[in-house]
Every structure is written in structure tokens, then in C-alpha cells.
Amino acid sequence: MVVFNHVSIYDPPFLIAFWPIYLEVLGATEVWTRPGQDILVRLWGGIPIRRGEVDRQAMEKMLAALRSGRPLIVSPEGTRSHTPGMLQAKPGVVYLIEQTRVPVIPVGVTGTTDNFIKCALRGERPVVDIRVGAPFKLDGPEPAGLSPRDIRQQKAHTIMMHIAELLPKEYRGVYLDPV
Secondary structure (H helix, E strand, C coil), X not given: CEEXXXXXXXXXXXXXXXXXXXXXXXXEHHHHXXXXXXXXXXXXXXXXXXXXXXXXXXXXXXXXXXXXXXXXXXXXXXXXXXXXXXXXXXXXXXXXXXHHCCCEEEEEEECCCCCHHHHHHCCCCCCCEEEECCCEXXXXXCXXXXXXXHHHHHHHHHHHHHHHCCCCHHHCHXXXXXX
């Protein structure tokens, strides 16, 4: 599973374009209806997910992709931050990892802020930096006395800290300090 910080709509296309193998893509259902974005997701394919709720159909598609050996690209934040600072991760990403025991590959992306296209249209050359971290597993003993959701939230925090290590401080947001 490839996990990344999600600043803008430009992050996934850059990651997909430069990743050495085909990535299964997860995206909010509304992307499939937005002019311009809808063309990209329909051409590439992908798994639409209804954010803010348990989308069992999307979960089954993601699990099937991972179990078949295809890497899935996911933003643990569950949405774009619109600014360089990372947001609190959602625990759903950990559920997928628990069910498939796949390794996690953290990726830090900088330079894809919402004004990216405006800069490019003015003739400026925005610099995009994609840093790929070492794969890791979320194995190990689980803390006693915590609910499954709290354990997943702690593991989601661990994932985000791996991404934060790949980013400059201004991009780390709520993951600035390794608490």
C-alpha cells in the first residue's frame, strides 16, 4: 500500500505518472462527476469511495486489489489539506493493512499546492518533489486496554509519522512533533 500526504488534486496524478508500476487508485466519489477530473479517473479507472461513512463496496474493492497483489494508493488523511500541513489520519487505512498484511510504502509530496496550475500558466515552473520512504510493516504488539478503533488510530499516526519524516517541517502539520 502506497500512502501519501494529500495537499491538492495534483498529488495523485503525479504519483501515478511517475510510479514504476500500475497503482490502483482510491478517490472520493465526487471526483467522478467533476469536469476535467472525471475524464482522468474514467480513463485511469479507480475505486470511488464515499467519504465520511463506511463504504463497504469500496472497502471490498480495495481489499480485492491488495489481495491480488496490486498496490493501492491511499491518502490516510481522507481528503486534501489544501495547504502544506498534514491533517489527522483516519483509521480506515489501518483496517485495510490489518486485513491484508501488506507492507506500507510512505511517500512525501511537496510543491503541489492548489496554486500549482496558476503558476504553470504564468510560465513559472513549479517544483514537485516526491520522496519515497522505505517499506515497513505495522506488526508488533498492540497496547492493552485500548479499543480497536484507538489502536487503529495509533497505527494511523505511525503511518503519518513515516510520511512526515519525508517532508519539510512546514508540510508536517499535526505530525510536526513525534508524540
